[in-house]
Amino acid sequence: MKQENFKKQFKKGLLELGILKLLTESDHYGYSIIKEINTRSNNTLDLRDGTLYPILYRLEDQKIIESYWETQDGRGKPRKYYKITEIGKERYVNMLEDFNLVTGGINSIINQ
């Protein structure tokens, strides 16, 4: 696997975890997820629309998140917000456990 492919695949898996983490804190709309992920990761993850929305569609189809429309004050057009469901919260906890377990194991190997 080429270096670039490895990075892409690695990132794709972890982004789901990052997005769910944000949604456990508060509801978000698409653009705010992009900004938050990029700011918090110091732009190392460089999340783009073409990556974000397919992940959101997948999560929504699996009922891990759900969307709703809301019109903000002073803004004519409604925005689509995403919120995490109860199934999603469970999924997030499980994913986080797996992530810690795997990264812990890999760190042990690398640091030995």
Place this chain on the structure above:
Amino acid sequence: MKYDKESYLKEVLKGIHTDRKTKKRIKEDLGIRIDDGYKEDPFFDLVIEMGEPSLVAEDFMENLDVIYPDLPFVIQQMVPYEYRSKANIFGLPLVHIHTGGAKNSSVAKGVLAIGDIAIGLVSIGGVSFGLISIGGVAIGAASLGGVAIGAFAGGGVAIGLYAAGAVAISLLKGIGAVSLVMFK
């Protein structure tokens, strides 16, 4: 190239080959995303902030689950394809090949058109319209197909001035297992 919201969305969607429902979803979400960008920054530049439309489309295609588990494997491998020759005649490409892949139907328009739906001087497709037309359903001056309609028609069911087929319905002359000639 400078884009406005509509032309940008159109360009992105042109490169995304998936079902209509997902395309609609993407159009809606990217539309709101662009509105948000302009709201926060009046000088919001679509290409700088979001990338060239072709790259955005590529990114979507890479991340969308475009494999349909309910379809047989061979059908899943049918990917969308488009080729348009640089040479044009009367504004039409000399050759246009356009297929929507496993789930979508695309229209090919050219002097030689090959596609799910083909319209051209010479057309080959699932449904084809042309001077010379070959297809599942072929309509043209000279047509050959499962169902062929034309001045000269040949096929399973052929309807024309001159028709040849298993079932031939003709105005002037017909050849077939079942042949019906209107004016003898």
